[in-house]
Amino acid sequence: MPLRPGRLSVQARLILMTALLSLASLTGVAVAADLIVREKVESEVYQSTQRAASDWIAAMDTSTPQPVTTAEVNLLQLVDATGRVVAASRDAAGRPPISTLWPGSDDRIKHGRECANGECVMFTAFRPSPQEEEGLWGGASHVVYAGRVEPPVLAGWNLELGLAGAVLVASALVTGLAALLIRRTLRPVEVMRDLIAEITVTDLGLRVPVPRxxxxIATLARTVNRTLARLEEAVRQQGYYSSMVSHELRTPLTGLRTRLEEALIYPGVDRGQTISDALGSVDRLQVIIDEMLLLTRVRTSSPQQAERVDLGALVRDEVERLSPAYRPRVSVDDAPRVWGNRVQLGEVLTNLLVNAERHARSAIEVSVERADGEAVLTVWDDGDGIAPDQREQVFQPFIRLAAGRERDPGGSGLGLAISRAIAQAHQGNLAIEETPRGTCFVLRLPLAGEHEPG
Incomplete structure (x- = not known):
């Protein structure tokens, strides 16, 4: 089966990628080194052969002295125009001319390589100047060949094979070191994976360790812990909502079942009235379900169909639509605008106005203003007010204070919870603030000019 990168672990893929990159880069370095070494060695060989040829020509006069060889250059020959070897060093004696390469009078120095019988000779063909040829041989052309056997480093593939071996060893070392570093780096991820695998819905309290x-990886660990915290809170809220919903739905369902059973068992029961009462219970169930769905939707998603909303205009429209018994006194300062869902913000204002009308004695005031870069909507009533230790409780689902149950026995206790959830979904907040008398609900939202939607 062919190896597919997608089937490898992240660690294996990183190690494989490191091996390939190191092999490719080291191969490039080896190729460059091979070219540099070859050029350097060749240059040194040709410099030494050219120097040996030049020294021999300089030592000639009317006679042809024996050439002086060196440890590097041991093959020297003087060849005339007919191809006859006139003089030669001991190692070059008895050999045919090293080469047939014959430099011209305008380019008197040539370098070359000749191979024969499995041996290659690198040489310099040096032709004396016309004046030297005239003085030494009456103008007859001669060439001095100075050469040496090709160095082993240049012969065959010795250099390339050596560099290839060095590349493989170096690549293996780099890959091994990278594998150790990658395993050490990814070790916290393995720990996180093992801990997350142990987390269950019934035990969400575990947190992954955060590296320094x-x-x-440290950022990932913090994000995982924040996600686990949100998940734990969501499960806790789900359990809380489930218990509260089951409690709130059980009462109307029990009453509905009792009335229907009475209508079936007792012939004298007014069935029309029973059906009417049953419809009332169904309506209450429908209200609770609808409001719970709205609360869930608001808590789990961003406002849909966001637009620029004029809070002042929204307040005037809602007050006109509701026509409460106590006509609110409306005060709008500079008509602040916010980004949001107009229907949801209208739902918040409706809940606050209905709540104020329920508890007010004679007056309701609604104000809209700008303050500290926010739009501030205030709804005040002159009722009995809410004790400081109960001001957060009223925003919990199904929590209703005694005064609220007396004034509206059929309420669901979800209106203020929905209102705060909508405020938070709009990056704002809804709270009860201190006031000398009555109750003051304050909704704060970012201004549209400073908080553009994503």
Whole structure:
């Protein structure tokens, strides 16, 4: 079966990628080194052969002295125009001319390589100047060949094979070191994976260890812990909502079942009235279900169909639509605008106005203004007010204070919870603030000019 990168672990893929990259880069370095070494050695060989040829020509006069060889250059020959070897060093004696390469009078120095019988000779063909040829041989052309056997480093593939071996060894070392570093780096991820695998819905309290520093893995660990915290809170809220919903739905369902059973068992029961009462219970169930769905939707998603909303205009429209018994006194300052869902913000204002009308004695005030870069909507009533230790409780689902149950026995206790959820979904907040008398609900939202939607 062919090896597919997608089937490898992240660690294996990183190690494989490191091996390939190191092999490719080291191969490039080896190729460059091969070219540099060859050029360097060849240059040194030709410099030494050219120097040996030049020294021999300089030592000639009317006679032809025996050439002086060196440890590097041991093959020297003087060849005339007919191809006859006139003089030669001991190692070059008895050999045919090293080469047939014959430099011209305008380019008197040539370098070359000749191979025969499995041996290659690198040489310099040096032709004396016309004046030297005239003085030494009456103008007859001669060439001095100075050469040496090709160095082993240049012969065959010795250099390339050596560099290839060095590349493989170096690549193996780099890959091994990288594998150790990658395993050490990814070790926290393995720990996180093992801990997350142990987490269950019934035990969401575990948290992954956060490595020191601010690298990607530390950031991942912090994000995982924040996600686990949100998940734990969501499960806790789900359990709380489930218990509260089951409690709130059980009462109307029990009453509905009792009335229907009475209508079946007792012939004298007014069935028309029973059906009417049953419809009332069904309506209450429908209200609770609808409001719970709205609360869930608001808590789990961003506002849909966001637009620029004029809070002042929204307040005037809602007050006109509701026509409460106590006509609110409306005060709008500079008509602040916010980004949001007009229907949801209208739902918040409706809940606050209905709540104020339920508890007010004679007056309701609604104000809209700008303050500290926010739009501030205030709804105040002159009722009995809410005790400081109960001001957060009223925003919990199905929590209703005694005064609220007396004034509206059929309420669901979800209106203020929905209102706060909508405020938070709009990057704002809804709270009860201190006031000398009555109750003051304050909705704060970012201004549209400073908080553009994503």
């Amino acid at each position: 520093g601010r690298d990607a």
